[in-house]
Amino acid sequence: MGQRTPLYDLHVAMGAKLVDFGGWDMPLHYGSQVEEHHQVRGDCGVFDVSHMTVVDVHGSEAHAWLRGLLANDLDSLDEPGKALYSAMLNERGGVIDALMIYRLADGFRLVLNAVTRKKVLAWLYQHQPAGAVEVRERSELSIFAAQGPNAREKVAQLLGQPRAELIHRLLPFRAEAEADWFIARTGYTGEDGLEIMLPAEQAVGLFNELVGAGIAPIGLGARDTLRLEAGMNLYGQDLDEQHSPWVSNLAGSVALEPRGRPFVGRAALEAELAQGPASRLVGLVLEERGVLRAHQVVRVAGVGEGEITSGSFSPTLNKSIALARVPAATAERAEVEIRGRWLPVRVVKPTFVRHGKILV
Known part of the structure; x- marks a missing residue:
């Protein structure tokens, strides 16, 4: 139970x-x-x-502490009520969690994924400055x-x-x-x-x-x-501690400006960006009959192979769609192995539907 x-x-x-x-x-x-x-x-x-986790953070150093712990910049939360989507990274630039943070009148509210609760709370307590910050699970x-x-x-x-x-x-x-x-x-x-x-x-x-x-x-x-x-990631499938935001379609959860702001994982992200990320997260649309599933192999002619991270039948498109991590040089076409057959797929921006409108 x-x-x-x-x-x-x-x-x-x-x-x-x-x-x-x-x-x-x-x-x-x-x-x-x-x-x-x-x-x-x-x-x-x-x-x-209600399986998701709410954590409130208060204290005189709460803003400065979270600004160094999260990849997005809390300075954009310049008034109570504003919300921000941010990655929380380890030192290698891997994603510990991707979470929502809200500015409160007297602090901040974090909403964590259910599957990351224990490790995120442990990470927060591990880095919590003594006396200056209160971390309270709600x-x-x-x-x-x-x-x-x-x-x-x-x-x-x-x-x-x-x-x-x-x-x-x-x-x-x-x-x-x-x-x-x-x-x-x-x-x-x-x-x-x-x-x-x-x-x-x-x-x-x-x-x-x-x-x-x-x-x-x-x-x-x-x-x-x-x-x-909607092209939204699921933790443990489309993002995890082994992959950075750059290869998980999460660049919007990172703020490298201002350059002088240190945060956990920044050095690793900058090094990966300078070298050029080896892969990226894309959308796939299967034009033939079949169902795209996580862990199916994606083959890109002349480029290499990747893997589906999330896949399912799309009731809105009436087709099978997926998110897949593929080589960075992947263009508009690829193939997916389904039950021993290689079926063609279109490679698209990983937002299929937004506000009821089909985008691919």
Whole structure:
């Protein structure tokens, strides 16, 4: 038996198929993964993502400390409510985690991937300066993600006036606190939406209200195909401690300017950039029948070989798509080995769908 979110019994009552995900018993789907995928792309749905980890950082040295620990530059968070996506690196430039960080009125909030919780917390405590920084895991909080083109409007209609007004004025990559809730306009699907952090004892009541208002519950299966279509990485597959942001399509999570800012992993990143990264993360589209899966070999004529990191059938494109780490010189065509056959694939920018629009 794995760890369980406060909604475990409710997931069971709703008929969810439960699976292990990073040590947590989580809903894969509530009947049809494909229908749930289309529900989010066309309307809206709600995910229980309480398996993710919230960490608050306070103290007089919090800003300076995190600015040296994260690859992106916290100076861009120049006012409370701003959000930033950043890699956290080891000394070799490998990705310990890719996380969201929010500026609070009196500190910062980090939201970590579920599978990286132990090592990231250990890394934070290992580097924590004595007395000047407080690191507090907020295990008493639950997290919901309401995603889809109609998500913000439907959630706002359900909530009271202060929270509805907050949702209506919230800009992308911004967050605000309202009483004991923290509402962010962020997500992991390529659609507009919200992520709501709230006390765990309120989780069941809110989830029931959302579902009762017609916001369908969505499992991890659709979450995976939605994020893959959006070209968003999954930790442990598309990024890990053996690969840098340069070869994981995460250059946007790194800020090398200003040049005088030291951060963990910077020297390794600069050395790799000067030499020229040997590989890159691209998108693949399979034009023939078949399914692209992680670890399938990618062959590029006259260049070399690579490997699929994430692959699945795309309900929006009605084709199989994948993310793959391939030689840097890879152009527009490649082949993938599927059950002993080499099938042609198109190489594309690794964003297939964004805000409901097909981009490849």
